[in-house]
Amino acid sequence: MTRIAFQDLYAEAYTHCYGCGRNNPHGYQLKSYWDIPSVQTIAHIRPEFHYTGGVPDHLYGGLIASLLDCHGTASAAAFKSHVLGIVFDGSENLVRCVTGSLNIQFIRPVPVNTELVLTGRLLKIEDRKIQVTLSLSANNIECAKAEMLAIQIKSP
Template sequence: MPTHAIQDAYPPEFAHCYGCGARNPHGHHLKSYLVGDETVARFTSDLRYSGGVPDHVYGGMIASLLDCHGAASAAAYAYQKEGRQVGDGSQPIRFVTASLKVDFKQPTPLGVELVIKGRLRSLEGRKAWVDLVLTAGELTCAVGEMLAIRLQDHAHSCPELTVPASSE
């Protein structure tokens, strides 16, 4: 397993995400890694993330994990396609979610390690399609499909906009 997570390369202005931002003191700090041709993250939900089925994770948490891992996966695959290393010191690559489809296959148990994996389906221009799977042990709990859009260099809020340089 690589020592640096994909999220570790996010610039400070993009490190505040509740799901994966290192600079969010209340967040989950999800860490995703590129391992061969797939991405992998691990997370254990505690009791405060209980869903409607006792002793199981609520669906919003599952979607959140897939969302953060999918966007990190898209960035990792873009680095890979460009022959770069995550966190190589040059302009960071960052993606945002345009679409996320989640299919809940089975209730997801609380208190056990969840493994989220991503595989690149396609990377065309600024668009990345990533297939996602969330498991608990041998149990496939959810699968997802994400369309992520690469932010333009120095974009801060919307993937289609670039923030003009400051006039100061």
């Protein structure tokens, strides 16, 4: 069975994001999926050396925040869409969310040119507000974690 990335299920108007937009050739092209359907999300990415930060051969904090942000809003969209009964087969668009707040804890430096794993878990949904907990790991070691409050965009 072929998995479809959450970001590939966004309406065309929402496909330009630098972090995860399928129609932004200059962006990261982050793709998020179900790891455990309706329970946990996952994304993988291998940032290249030009994303190095203040610590040699390690990512700068802005990229870490950006990855957690994009995976977080995709996760929130997936959790909310699941609750609404939206099917993840490409026949309908997922809801779209924006970041209300993102509280990040940087635990240890994140190496460049290493596969990073991002995960997301639902904390709660209240109407248009979706709270998600996030983790970013390298080599099976958690390097950053975050809590996000995502807000579902009102339908046009």
